Amino acid sequence: MNINDVYSLIEQEMDEVYAALTKNLDSEIEMVNEVASYVFESGGKRLRPVFLVLAAKLAGYNGNRSSVLSGVVEYIHTATLIHDDVIDGAKYRRGKDSVNRVFGNDITVLCGDFLYSRAFVNLVRDGDPEIQLILANAAKTMSEGEVFQLIKTADFFLKFEDYEKIIFSKTAVLFSACCEIGGILGGLDKKKVSALKDFGKYVGLAFQMSDDILDYLGNPDYTGKNPGTDLKEGKMTLPMILLRQCLKKDEIKIIRDIFTSEDYSEKNLEYILTLMQNNNIKEKAEKFVDDYIFKAKTLLNEFDDNPYKDSLLFLADYMVKRDR
Amino acid sequence: MNINDVYSLIEQEMDEVYAALTKNLDSEIEMVNEVASYVFESGGKRLRPVFLVLAAKLAGYNGNRSSVLSGVVEYIHTATLIHDDVIDGAKYRRGKDSVNRVFGNDITVLCGDFLYSRAFVNLVRDGDPEIQLILANAAKTMSEGEVFQLIKTADFFLKFEDYEKIIFSKTAVLFSACCEIGGILGGLDKKKVSALKDFGKYVGLAFQMSDDILDYLGNPDYTGKNPGTDLKEGKMTLPMILLRQCLKKDEIKIIRDIFTSEDYSEKNLEYILTLMQNNNIKEKAEKFVDDYIFKAKTLLNEFDDNPYKDSLLFLADYMVKRDR
Structure with missing residues (x-):
């Protein structure tokens, strides 16, 4: 199985999602449509809709509300994305100039x-109150998570629990909602809906952790990004938290000074990356990711085997693939 | 009747609104509560809740949903306010440092x-789908209106209809929604709900026009603001549109150059204010306001006389009072 098999399996629904995303942008204010088109035509993997649609299919739902609600989710996701x-x-963003760069912060x-x-x-x-509330x-x-992340900027001693709270809020909660909504659409019992909800949560947590690992330790040939963006922005993430836990007092002081100073340099980044390598941070961090993915996949034991379940299991791994 | 009589009449409901505004700010992220408290404790006249509660009372509604929904309206209003x-x-803002000044743009x-x-x-x-949609x-x-206003910045030849579209979107639509919701809560027939909705719309339009007049022609002793903010920000509003319609070609050119240039000065403002005075712009602009207030008040003929109707009629005038 590869990612194209997944998209093929739900091709009709994903076409409906795309139609919903663009059709609804019928603002009489031309600029609004222009900005939205710019965002949505740039593609993206539409991961949240994929999860919502697959969860709904797994739950036995075949109507078009999964596409409508995927559109809602993608709008919410995009709104937070462009505000971020x-x-x-x-x-x-997605290989082209960000919206703010093209249209300005105000717009x-x-x-x-x-x-x-x-x-x-x-x-x-x-019209579904339960889904509306979710x-x-x-x-x-x-x-709230974005505010929390912002006030924790440059906090070198960020607790691991607070890091998890941040990645839950910024990423996992929406994946979790997608999977939960899929289960509700299919009319599943509470236990199965809860399993899907947690599946989405763990995949989302692992996905964000994996992203945070790649930010320091990814291969730029695959990621297309320069390493160390989070360091520059003072975001305390998994690799740095794990490194902090490995170091001696004097090393901690050096790293903390680099992290909290505005004085970011390639040399400092190199120094940190070397320390990470010497302390096997990549392996340690990936252990967290793997644990979450294992937890997520185990939750699907509740469900009978079928192509939708296979796709969700495949995606759980795909989301944290390392050859990127 | 004075404004305190209005507040006394709905004192209990307004206390509930205040409780709803502050009680709901139970974020586990302390900073969110801090910002929200800063905003809501600064008071403000809570005009939208007052209209919603009075419309509901006029419609015969006596429950507490008017307070709950007033809280919703005030949150939406405040969100747009601080983004603006x-x-x-x-x-x-409201006589103290703006939120963005105290907490920064990001937060x-x-x-x-x-x-x-x-x-x-x-x-x-x-849980009311009709009100949710409104x-x-x-x-x-x-x-949409904010985007439209932004792209029309420094557009000296803004059409009057586009100006109305902007003030409808930024101000009137929410007052209109408040009055409509009041009518719905009271279970009024469609005609009466529609009368309340239009009442809110016309009051909202007049209120924003009045504000735009004060921006140029208000008495700083009452407004507490320096005149000409809209000129500085390139916002084309009623007084300037009316002035544009009165001037000869060569004068238009001068004014347009002042308006579109970044070169704002006291001298230029004085020149514009003198032209406005010579062309009776204040009287002409106030005619628009008076027409809308008249339209608004006429719509309440549908309703029997009672203190709530009296209060709404009083407020219609109060909102555009000129000794400010």
Whole structure:
């Protein structure tokens, strides 16, 4: 199985998702449509819709609400994404200039607000109070998580639990919501819905951890990114937390000074990467990822084998693939 | 009747609104609560809740949903307000430092997102699909209007209809929603709900026009603001549109150059204010306001006389009072 097999399996639904994403952008304000088109035509893997649609299929649901709700999720995700890009001053996204770079911070903030409200209009129209509450709460958690991450910027002694809280909020909660919604659409019992919800959560946590590992230790030939962005932005993530736990007092002081100073340099990054290598941080960090993926996959034991389950299991691994 | 009589009439409901506003800010992220408290404790007149509660009372509704929904409206309003302050680089709001000035743009954008999503959580919990759609659509219209206003910045030849579209989106749509929701809560027939909805719309339009007039022609002793902020920010508003319509070609050229240039000066403002005085712009602009307030008040003829109707009629005038 490869990723194309997964997309083929749910091709019709993913076409519907794409149609929902673009069709709904019928603002009479041309600029809003322009910004939204710029965002959505740049593609992206639409991972959240894929999870929602597959979970719904696994749960035995065959209608089109999974596509409608995937559109809602993708709007919420995109709104937070472009607001984050404003906050981080990001220059690129998905291999092209970021929205804020092309249209400016002001338009980007407002178009994020538009996407939020457009999401809620569609969510209200869908009309399911349980699902509405899940997504409204997810959006709330995401914004809280972003604030939390921001106030923890440059906090070298960030607790591991707080790191997990951040990645849960910024990434896992929405994957979790997608899988839970799929189960609800299929009318599954509470236990199975809960299994899907947790599956999404663990995959989301592992996905963000994996991303954080790649930020330091990924191969630029695959990632297309320069290593050390999180270091530059003062984001304390898994590799650095694990490194901190391995070091002696004097080394900690040096690393902390690099991390908290504005004085970021290639030389400092090299020094940190060497320390990470010497302390097997990559292996240690990947152990966390693997544990979460194992937990996630185990939760699907609840379900009979079928191509949708296979796809979700495949995706769990695919999301944290290391040859990137 | 004075404004205190209005607040006394709905004292219990307004206490509930205040409780709803602050009680719901139970984020486990302390910074979110801190920002929200800073915003809500600064008071403000809570005009939107006042309209919603009075409309509900006029419609014969006596439950506490008007307070809950007022809280939702005030969150949405506040979210757009603080995002606008980020975009305008505002320094003050309600007589104290703006949120963005105290907490920074990043936190402010994210706390705006939090208030949006918190609003939708409460809206979903309230559970009325018709009201949900009204408010989700209002939020959407507001964000679209802000984008529209932004792309029309420094457009000296902005059409009057486009100006009306902007003030409808940024102000009137939410007042309209408040009054409509009041009518729905009271279970009024469609005609009466529609009358309340239009009442809110016309009051909202007049309120924003009045604000735009004060920006140029208000008495700083009352407004506490320096005149000409809209000129500085390149916002084309009613007084300038009316002035443009009065001038000869060569004068238009001078004014346009002042308006579109970055070269704003006291001398230029004085020149414009003198032209406005010579062309009776204040009187002409106030005619628009008076027409809308008249339209608004006429719509309440549908309703029997009672203290709630009296209060709404009083408020219609109060909102556009000129001794400010």
